[in-house]
Amino acid sequence: VERRCATVEELVEAIRELAVRGAPSLGVAAAMGMALAAERASDEGFEAELDRSRALLAGSRPTAVNLVWGLEQTDAARAPGGTPAEVRERLAALAARIQEDEVERGRRMGAHGAALLARGARVLTHCNAGPLACGGHGSALAVIRHAAEDDPSLHVWVAETRPLLQGARLTAWELGQLGVDHTLVVDSAAGQLFARGLVDAVVVGADRICANGDVANKVGTYTLSVLARAHGVPLIVVAPSSTVDTGLPSGSQIPIEERDPQEVLAVAGVPVAPAGTRAANPAFDVTPAANVSAIVTEEGVHRPPYAFRPAAALAS
């Protein structure tokens, strides 16, 4: 299903409902949202309308650094001022460029990360970090896609990723489209796969990466990282450089979004717990750098101690 957002409000709603999701896509959406706001705003009150739209977009998801990064790029595009027509044109060009860059970034992440996987590797992945989340080739899925192109024996274990089942709904679909061999499992079956020696690498995306290499990603990533470490299996995080927040020294500073308990209490609209049950629904968890083997960005493979370039340097 394609969903068109004709106003910033519709886009914010789509972000809130996770129709637009995944760190890189949120960066694109932020820039697209501001270009949209500029296109629709009348010349009168133009700047005030853009400021209002920026605030709406910034408030749509508290954890995703890419959203903030995308908005900061639009701040820079607005900074020189000029007529509303000029600002509209600059914001539209910026949004298009950020999207194109995302496609190219995916290609590079894929090539860098695939080099870390042995032939016939059995790769476990969690949530969705493919084209539906990132545009282009995705991040974690770009690595899997690149590796599978040269190695049809590659196998992917797809964790279903409760509560919203992005693994089952999105990653399994994308792997099917790509013709990559894969098997779906419930999240808690991962332990047994490790114990039976059936996992050679864990490859996941990231929503936010700290200067020290701590990684915020979909809830359950930390659980997988503990299992991977206990079994001597590498955990590889794949994300564009825009996901790195060098302003955050470590993961303890990352705010964790607590989402609607209904996502846990019902599946596909069907209640799965007694009425009145209380549920906790943290959307993310933080995987400490000690549990991460490598962080792959479009720039290459990063190993500890990490020395990421600040985001400002990336934007130039």
Added chain:
Amino acid sequence: VERRCATVEELVEAIRELAVRGAPSLGVAAAMGMALAAERASDEGFEAELDRSRALLAGSRPTAVNLVWGLEQTDAARAPGGTPAEVRERLAALAARIQEDEVERGRRMGAHGAALLARGARVLTHCNAGPLACGGHGSALAVIRHAAEDDPSLHVWVAETRPLLQGARLTAWELGQLGVDHTLVVDSAAGQLFARGLVDAVVVGADRICANGDVANKVGTYTLSVLARAHGVPLIVVAPSSTVDTGLPSGSQIPIEERDPQEVLAVAGVPVAPAGTRAANPAFDVTPAANVSAIVTEEGVHRPPYAFRPAAALAS
């Protein structure tokens, strides 16, 4: 909903569909099933009909040792021979006794296990090991119930337990009935709870316990055991002695039931993955004794090195 099984075939179907489930309940069901078979069998061909029913029951679930244990008790009750009427009476009395014993066992497990929990403990549990699985007070839930009776500040984290959501559907319901404070989480959120220091103990049931203390239980238990160990949190296994299979030296000999992939591919009848997706659905995993802090039975608290009495000694 109450479900009546008027024939052994209906009972076997109920066991296959997990309408009757949980190790202790399966022991009761095996004896009840044989008593039912005897009640319905005509005097002519009586023994052959009982043998046929026994084979049906034995084939209904391959992993549960309690089922086999229950059937062995009925073998002993049949062994002295006699008229069909006499055998019917002995099997009915045996089934009633096994059920009553289960209730008493639950009370004892509850008392022994509750002594291991500190006041105000935050307990994580997985799957369902309560009255619905065990009759009486359950096993893991008997411990929680007993502890909560003296300590209203006890809190239970309920892992939903995909694919069949026994945690959400059954354990949350039972805790609600008992008035015990609890919060439901998706299975993969457990890691974050440990990382944030919110779990003081893991309390789970068991489907099969080996002589060395290895434990087969619902898939995901092993994952929790690795997390518990990594965070220095005790994992307490609670089960009646009939769950201990002293004939099995270690967990590597336990056959793991692979269940219908549809349980993963759909939730409450709603497909959650693209058509044609392959899924693996192991029903159990094996937690090594090294990850288990204590095993609680009706006899008391067992610590390594384990010296369980053989099942034959228990039956006497």
